[in-house]
Amino acid sequence: xxxxxxxxxxxxxxxxxxxxxxxxxxxxxxxxxxxxxxxxxxxxxxxxxxxxxxxxxxxxxxxxxxxxxxxxxxxxxxxxxxxxxxxxxxxxxxxxxxxxxxxxxxxxxxxx
Amino acid sequence: xxxxxxxxxxxxxxxxxxxxxxxxxxxxxxxxxxxxxxxxxxxxxxxxxxxxxxxxxxxxxxxxxxxxxxxxxxxxxxxxxxxxxxxxxxxxxxxxxxxxxxxxxxxxxxxxxx
Numbered sequence: 514x515x516x517x518x519x520x521x522x523x524x525x526x527x528x529x530x531x532x533x534x535x536x537x538x539x540x541x542x543x544x545x546x547x548x549x550x551x552x553x554x555x556x557x558x559x560x561x562x563x564x565x566x567x568x569x570x571x572x573x574x575x576x577x578x579x580x581x582x583x584x585x586x587x588x589x590x591x592x593x594x595x596x597x598x599x600x601x602x603x604x605x606x607x608x609x610x611x612x613x614x615x616x617x618x619x620x621x622x623x624x625x
Numbered sequence: 626x627x628x629x630x631x632x633x634x635x636x637x638x639x640x641x642x643x644x645x646x647x648x649x650x651x652x653x654x655x656x657x658x659x660x661x662x663x664x665x666x667x668x669x670x671x672x673x674x675x676x677x678x679x680x681x682x683x684x685x686x687x688x689x690x691x692x693x694x695x696x697x698x699x700x701x702x703x704x705x706x707x708x709x710x711x712x713x714x715x716x717x718x719x720x721x722x723x724x725x726x727x728x729x730x731x732x733x734x735x736x737x738x739x
Contacts, residue, residue, distance in 0.1 A: 617667050
């Protein structure tokens, strides 16, 4: 059972465009994280959101945690080729479960 | 000043062999993990140790045996390698068990079994 569904699976856009990536679940998470992975490297943590409705900004990236803490979105404004990578969301169930559940990722390609 | 390091980066071996992957973190974290990332990029947890104690053991064949000599090291030994073991294996660490379990990943070890 895949607890976290990411969409779209693949996204190819031109430099300067805006985009949104979604991470959805029927389960409630105590926190949710977003990672970016580049080819040949390990995932790198971008942000953690913990409060329902929370919005965090990281330069041109805006992350939102759903009010019910079941979903999240990542919006990138004016995408650049350096944003290319695999974006992974991961949720912590809490309640003594000491592990993250990862989505299958969104592979983003930003063409110059 | 690598935070989480793994060796080797690449590992090519034949079916039936035994191999080990080593991981070290210098972040002072209490918890370390092994993940497997398949060809479709799906990242799945295999094991987790907290202060040298095994706390997560997912449904992994017993050919895989983790070992944590101290809280800064977590090694993975694989016996009788099979073709399906080919994947990228990531080590990660996080501060502790209090959550939200933010992961700091190593660069990965690409294992190819022929």
